[in-house]
Amino acid sequence: MIVFGLEAVQLLALFDLDRTLIDLDAGFLRRAEEFAEQRRLGPEDVAWLVALDRDVHPHRDIYFARVRERYKLAAPVKELLAACRRRMPYLVQCYPAVPTGLAELRTRGWRVGVTTNGMPDSQLGKLRRTGLADVIDGHAVSEAEGIRKPEVDLFRIAAQRCGGKGGWMIGDNLIADIQGAQMVGPRTIWINREPGQAKSIMPTMRSPTSSRQWPSCDQYTGKPDHAGFVHIFNTYANILREVHLLDFHMTDQ
Numbered sequence: 001m002i003v004f005g006l007e008a009v010q011l012l013a014l015f016d017l018d019r020t021l022i023d024l025d026a027g028f029l030r031r032a033e034e035f036a037e038q039r040r041l042g043p044e045d046v047a048w049l050v051a052l053d054r055d056v057h058p059h060r061d062i063y064f065a066r067v068r069e070r071y072k073l074a075a076p077v078k079e080l081l082a083a084c085r086r087r088m089p090y091l092v093q094c095y096p097a098v099p100t101g102l103a104e105l106r107t108r109g110w111r112v113g114v115t116t117n118g119m120p121d122s123q124l125g126k127l128r129r130t131g132l133a134d135v136i137d138g139h140a141v142s143e144a145e146g147i148r149k150p151e152v153d154l155f156r157i158a159a160q161r162c163g164g165k166g167g168w169m170i171g172d173n174l175i176a177d178i179q180g181a182q183m184v185g186p187r188t189i190w191i192n193r194e195p196g197q198a199k200s201i202m203p204t205m206r207s208p209t210s211s212r213q214w215p216s217c218d219q220y221t222g223k224p225d226h227a228g229f230v231h232i233f234n235t236y237a238n239i240l241r242e243v244h245l246l247d248f249h250m251t252d253q
Contacts, residue, residue, distance in 0.1 A: 010111050012164025014155065014181070016171030017116035020191055022126055027092035028053055031084065039071065058117070060084065089125030094132065102135040111164030117142040117149050117176060138162040150180025
C-alpha cells in the first residue's frame with residue numbers, strides 16, 4: 001500500500017477497453033449494417049444481429065455459430081471470427097471525452113494503462129486506430145499474455161508496464177474488471193450498463209440512473225490524493241451518462 005503524504009508516487013489508472021474507452025456497441029452496429037448491406041438484408045436482420053450480440057456477448061464463437069446457421073454461410077466460424085477481428089478496429093471510436101481525459105490525467109502525473117480481454121490483432125488495432133496508443137503508458141492484452149481477466153496477473157502486467165502504483169481500475173464488467181482488480185488492490189469504478197442488476201460492491205459514490213448529473217468531487221469520501229482523478233473522471237462520466245444513461249459506482253478498497 002502507498003503511504004499518502006510520506007512519498008511522492010505516480011498513481012495508476014487502469015482502464016478496460018471495450019465499452020469503457022471505446023464504443024464497441026456503435027462499432028458492432030456498423031458491422032451488422034455492413035453485413036446486411038453485403039447480403040441485401042433488411043433492417044429487421046440488423047436488429048436481429050444486434051440483439052444476438054447483446055444476448056451472447058462476449059462469446060463471439062456462439063454469435064457467429066448462430067449467424068452462420070441462420071444465413072447458411074459457407075465460411076466456418078473461425079474464419080468469420082477472424083474477419084470480424086480484422087474489421088472492428090476500423091469501425092470503433094472512442095467515447096467523446098476519452099482522449100482528452102486520459103491526456104489530462106497524464107499531464108497531472110498519473111500513469112495510464114489499458115487491460116483488456118481479446119485477441120492482439122483486434123485489441124491492439126483498436127488502440128492504434130483510435131489514437132489511444134498515444135495517450136497511455138502501457139497495456140496488457142489477454143491472448144498475448146496467455147491469461148484473462150479476472151486473473152490478477154493481467155492487472156499486474158499492465159501496472160508493471162505503466163510504472164505506477166495503487167490508483168484505480170475502471171471497467172464495465174463486474175466480474176472481470178472490478179472483482180478481478182479488487183484482488184490486486186486498486187480502488188474501482190464500475191460502469192454499470194445494466195442498471196438494476198445485483199451488486200456485490202459497496203460504492204463510496206454512485207450516481208442514480210434517474211439523474212444525468214455525476215456527483216461532484218467533494219462528495220467522494222476517499223483519500224484527498226485521488227480528488228484530481230475523480231475530478232477528471234467526472235467529465236468522462238458526464239458525457240457517457242448524457243449519451244448512454246449509464247450507472248456508475250465507485251468502490252474504495
